[in-house]
Amino acid sequence: MRAWSHPDIPSIPGRSDAPRLHDTATGSIVEARPTDVARLYVCGITPYDATHLGHAATYLAFDTLQRVWRDGGYRVHYAQNVTDVDDPLLERATATGVDWRDLAEEQTDLFRADMESLGIIPPDDFVAVTDVIDDISAAVHTLREAALAYRVPTPEALATADGPGADLYFDIRAAERAAPWALGDESNLDAQTMLTLFAERGGDPDRAGKRDRLDPLLWRAARAGEPSWDSPVGAGRPGWHIECSVIALAELGTDFTVQGGGSDLIFPHHDMSAGHAAALSGHPLAQVYSHTGMVAYQGEKMSKSLGNLVLVSRLRAGGSDPRAIRLALLNQHYRTDWEWTAGQLDEAESRLAAWSLAFGPIAVPAPIAAERAAERSDDVIERMRAALVNDLDTRGALAAVDAAVSAGVDDPALLGRAIDALLGVKL
Incomplete structure (x- = not known):
């Protein structure tokens, strides 16, 4: 099929x-x-x-x-x-x-x-x-x-x-x-x-x-x-x-x-x-x-029998950006048990906005960014890779990008491509 x-x-x-x-x-x-x-x-x-x-x-x-x-x-x-x-x-x-x-x-x-x-x-x-x-x-x-x-x-x-x-x-x-x-x-x-x-x-x-x-x-x-x-x-x-x-x-x-x-x-x-x-x-x-x-x-494992399901389709129909849903999920380590709250989606939307401004198509042009940067994009990417290789530590990878937002990088477009390639979030 x-x-x-x-x-x-x-x-x-x-x-x-x-x-x-x-x-x-x-x-x-x-x-x-x-x-x-x-x-x-x-x-x-x-x-x-x-x-x-x-x-x-x-x-x-x-x-x-x-x-x-x-x-x-x-x-x-x-x-x-x-x-x-x-x-x-x-x-x-x-x-x-x-x-x-x-x-x-x-x-x-x-x-x-x-x-x-x-x-x-x-x-x-x-x-x-x-x-x-x-x-x-x-x-x-x-x-x-x-x-x-x-x-x-x-x-x-x-x-x-x-x-x-x-x-x-x-x-x-x-x-x-x-x-x-x-x-x-x-x-x-x-x-x-x-x-x-x-x-x-x-x-x-x-x-x-x-x-x-x-x-x-x-x-x-x-x-x-x-x-x-x-x-x-x-x-x-x-x-x-x-x-x-x-x-x-x-x-x-x-x-x-x-x-x-x-x-x-x-x-x-x-x-x-x-x-x-x-x-x-x-x-x-x-x-x-x-x-x-x-x-x-709501305090219980999400299950069909309990009816406490949060459906991706309903979040999307309610106007949630799928990229933010993805980021909210990436902010949890894959093999831990955790509880979903609406606040996690709000946090992910804020993170998506900050990343898009810093590394998306409207980011500061590379020559100007290089003058202001405290970080090399290549170094940030290697920290992302190190986190993901270590038992898929997506939270660590997100933290590396968050830090780069604050510090600035020499090649925002490159880091934007890396976020897409490694985390699946297209800015």
Whole structure:
């Protein structure tokens, strides 16, 4: 499926080092240095109630990572899914009386518009789950043939030619014996925390007939009134985690550079996706697992269930400059939890105005600026780079530019181009 338009990224002198990121799997800061192409997978939206600021903060974090890689001279291959068939989407469609396909298309279009307005670099592969059902079902079939998946009789499923319908589950313990993966490798969580999160985030630990309470659903057998597809494993639709495993392997291959997403995906989604991929390929899924913090509003984590969403589209419709929204998000470290307030947007608008006056098209001409400058633009750019390479310290990069506003620089236009290239804010 189509993504959105690619922003123009200016070329600036110099080069970034390879970025260092916090790796959830090891709990340490590691170097995300590609061996060839920087390969990045970031889990995409389930298209309903898109795009809230939690979404925007996540995609902005990995946009920043891409900009650092590109500034370092690396080519980037970026893939992202769209979960355009899943229980939450179907439930919202039923509640609102809208066809689930129309809801998914409408919200995906809105997401595209929001991402483009924020200057987010689009994925090279923007893949709808409904476009790769055959690939997913083939992967599930492979797992079943390898005795890494098993059937759980499902009375509410539609009967098949072979008898009663059955859901298919991933056998965690069998996969641990067969693949270079073990449950918890990516999440570093204890068993009780896993059980709690599994139940909260779409799992079914108490499902009768499962071999392990944490075994995740691979293929949901067809039910009356639900979308389903014919497949080698029977009519039905994919479980959640297997879609990202299949799409990531198809587009990026194994051992890719960074798997990214919000911290609410650490478990079970990323742990299970890594397990599925390792079972299918015999290799680890990714080298680094990087996660963004959660965004709160009015004292609670921003979530669809609570209804306390701040939507990018509504901010834009209310007259907010997308560049200011971007700056407000950049003023938070990507992996911290934080709370949104209207004052943060006001602060970002003031910063945007000051930067535009100092380094935008109406800035003081370079020869005059050089006479007044206390700073070299090249030095400011290197401080920006140093901050971003250090675990995407966007707050440090913003502070470097703020200081340059006060001190003056010898080449305002160059610094303006660097702000565009590294921070994605076109003055």
